[in-house]
Amino acid sequence: MKICILYGTESGNSELVATDLFESLDDDHDVVLEDLADVDVASLEPTALHLIICSTHGEGDPPQSALPFLEGAKNTRVNLTGIRYAMFGLGDSTYVNYSRGSEHVDELLAGSGAERVGEYGRHDAASRDDASALAEEWARNVLETVPDLESASL
Amino acid sequence: MPDAIEAPVADWVSVDELLADPYPTYARLRRESPVAYVPQIDRYLITTFRECFDAELDQATFSAFERAERSPMIRAMGRPMLRKDDPQHKVERNAMSPALRPVAVKKHWAGIFRSNAAKHMAVVRNAGQGADLVKLFAVPYAADNLSAVLGFDDVDHTDMKNWSHTLIRGGANVTDDPAVWAETAIVCEEIDAAVERVLSKPFDSDNPSMISAMVRAGLPEDILRANVRLTISGGMNEPSHVIASAVWALSAYPDQRDLVLSGKRSFKDAFEETARFHSPIGMYPRRTTRDVEVAGVVIPEGATASIVVGSANRDDAQFDHPDVFDLNRESVSHLAFGNGTHICAGNWVARAMIGEIALPALYEEFPGLTVEDPRATNFRGWVFRGATALPVTWDGH
Numbered sequence: 229m230k231i232c233i234l235y236g237t238e239s240g241n242s243e244l245v246a247t248d249l250f251e252s253l254d255d256d257h258d259v260v261l262e263d264l265a266d267v268d269v270a271s272l273e274p275t276a277l278h279l280i281i282c283s284t285h286g287e288g289d290p291p292q293s294a295l296p297f298l299e300g301a302k303n304t305r306v307n308l309t310g311i312r313y314a315m316f317g318l319g320d321s322t323y324v325n326y327s328r329g330s331e332h333v334d335e336l337l338a339g340s341g342a343e344r345v346g347e348y349g350r351h352d353a354a355s356r357d358d359a360s361a362l363a364e365e366w367a368r369n370v371l372e373t374v375p376d377l378e379s380a381s382l
Numbered sequence: 383m384p385d386a387i388e389a390p391v392a393d394w395v396s397v398d399e400l401l402a403d404p405y406p407t408y409a410r411l412r413r414e415s416p417v418a419y420v421p422q423i424d425r426y427l428i429t430t431f432r433e434c435f436d437a438e439l440d441q442a443t444f445s446a447f448e449r450a451e452r453s454p455m456i457r458a459m460g461r462p463m464l465r466k467d468d469p470q471h472k473v474e475r476n477a478m479s480p481a482l483r484p485v486a487v488k489k490h491w492a493g494i495f496r497s498n499a500a501k502h503m504a505v506v507r508n509a510g511q512g513a514d515l516v517k518l519f520a521v522p523y524a525a526d527n528l529s530a531v532l533g534f535d536d537v538d539h540t541d542m543k544n545w546s547h548t549l550i551r552g553g554a555n556v557t558d559d560p561a562v563w564a565e566t567a568i569v570c571e572e573i574d575a576a577v578e579r580v581l582s583k584p585f586d587s588d589n590p591s592m593i594s595a596m597v598r599a600g601l602p603e604d605i606l607r608a609n610v611r612l613t614i615s616g617g618m619n620e621p622s623h624v625i626a627s628a629v630w631a632l633s634a635y636p637d638q639r640d641l642v643l644s645g646k647r648s649f650k651d652a653f654e655e656t657a658r659f660h661s662p663i664g665m666y667p668r669r670t671t672r673d674v675e676v677a678g679v680v681i682p683e684g685a686t687a688s689i690v691v692g693s694a695n696r697d698d699a700q701f702d703h704p705d706v707f708d709l710n711r712e713s714v715s716h717l718a719f720g721n722g723t724h725i726c727a728g729n730w731v732a733r734a735m736i737g738e739i740a741l742p743a744l745y746e747e748f749p750g751l752t753v754e755d756p757r758a759t760n761f762r763g764w765v766f767r768g769a770t771a772l773p774v775t776w777d778g779h
Contacts, residue, residue: 239479239483239484239725239729239730240479240482240483240484240485240486240730241484241730243483243484243485244483244484244485244488247485286439286722286723287439292476320715321713321715322435322713322715353715354713354714354715355714356647356648356651356714
């Protein structure tokens with residue numbers, strides 16, 4: 229099973245969470261880690277599961293590194309039917325539009341025909357939870373809900 | 383703004399009282415006039431959490447681009463990114479950010495911070511019971527860490543301390559003391575020489591330091607220098623203050639120390655609560671670009687507004703019993719690092735060097751670490767606040 233961990237980040241927190249997640253999955257799975265800034269929406273693969281870790285900037289905006297991905301997708305209007313992804317958003321509930329940043333990416337993917345699987349994970353910086361630990365737990369649960377990934381890659 | 387009224391004048395505010403203990407003044411300001419004009423310092427003080435928070439998210443109205451003639455910081459160090467708005471601020475911040483991101487901290491700096499902690503803890507141990515944790519650990523540890531992140535390999539921590547303290551005095555030189563400007567000029571030359579020594583080495587594209595990151599990004603040298611000075615003025619005092627404040631708080635509130643030592647709360651939690659409780663930077667300025675209504679009163683265009691995060695972090699509208707150090711509070715988000723686009727670029731470095739490394743190392747190396755009489759500790763300052771000295775003891779042999 230191929231897993232693509234993609235992160236959208238502003239100050240680097242999502243990058244760290246994604247990197248920690250990569251290290252926790254790397255032993256048992258075929259995993260790649262990429263910054264959304266380096267990903268073209270048309271290159272998403274139907275045989276992979278995409279785990280997207282994305283923060284929020286300012287009052288609900290997407291983070292800097294997700295912007296080219298969002299722009300590119302808007303311009304190409306690509307059909308993403310058959311693409312599967314799961315979302316994990318980072319935010320701080322002290323802000324209005326808490327955790328909204330990741331939803332921009334979610335809306336774009338869903339609006340282009342991709343299918344979101346598993347729970348929508350969230351980390352709140354106003355809590356005492358460790359973001360990486362929460363993301364690893366979220367990813368384990370997501371992987372359990374996608375039993376057919378193994379065969380899909382054959 | 384038909385219903386907005388002129389800002390109340392808080393001429394009762396005493397700068398001496400702010401320096402000694404600003405919290406009673408802050409409490410009265412929040413209660414009576416969350417936005418008040420203070421003639422003694424010619425600034426509009428914003429003291430409540432929500433108003434500080436919202437002002438900082440409105441860069442178009444609360445500009446960081448303070449006029450050079452109103453800013454001793456700019457006179458002391460040139461115009462760093464902290465006194466610019468986006469998009470220019472963002473260009474400079476992005477340039478240095480590869481050195482400050484959490485992944486860089488984990489990969490490049492954590493190991494260096496650990497060995498610096500061990501080095502300076504040995505000095506504390508040699509000094510014995512009653513050693514001053516500020517002078518022998520917090521300051522030299524923060525100074526050496528700062529040198530590493532910047533990319534200096536030949537700067538002694540006593541020089542770094544002098545540079546940092548002098549730039550801070552320059553940045554606060556509102557009385558225009560010529561002696562302070564003279565000292566600042568000398569220190570800027572010394573820092574420039576240290577930067578020059580780094581730049582004259584063969585360029586190593588894998589070097590993780592902040593100076594290398596800024597060179598890679600192609601920042602002009604004058605801008606690079608201004609941001610090195612900014613980092614020196616803000617990258618040593620604040621972490622050293624928080625280290626001392628955290629040990630002080632865990633001594634003054636032994637039940638809270640037990641929560642950490644028993645593992646119910648972490649040293650990272652202790653770091654965040656300390657940053658809220660004793661915010662090392664209490665206030666920063668913004669320039670209003672238009673007449674703006676805040677909490678029902680008008681701040682006129684062209685005024686200097688003071689975002690008093692030291693007060694916002696004690697606002698009972700945001701924090702229950704805010705004047706208590708409490709690791710069990712519900713929301714842990716504070717404004718000690720600011721918020722929005724100017725949120726402290728070094729926040730991940732600070733969190734790691736203190737919450738992940740220094741505090742656990744100190745309590746492991748010195749079981750029973752405590753401040754003998756926390757009530758006797760002298761805290762000083764409101765713009766920058768910290769303990770002037772912190773004699774500590776630990777379980778003896």
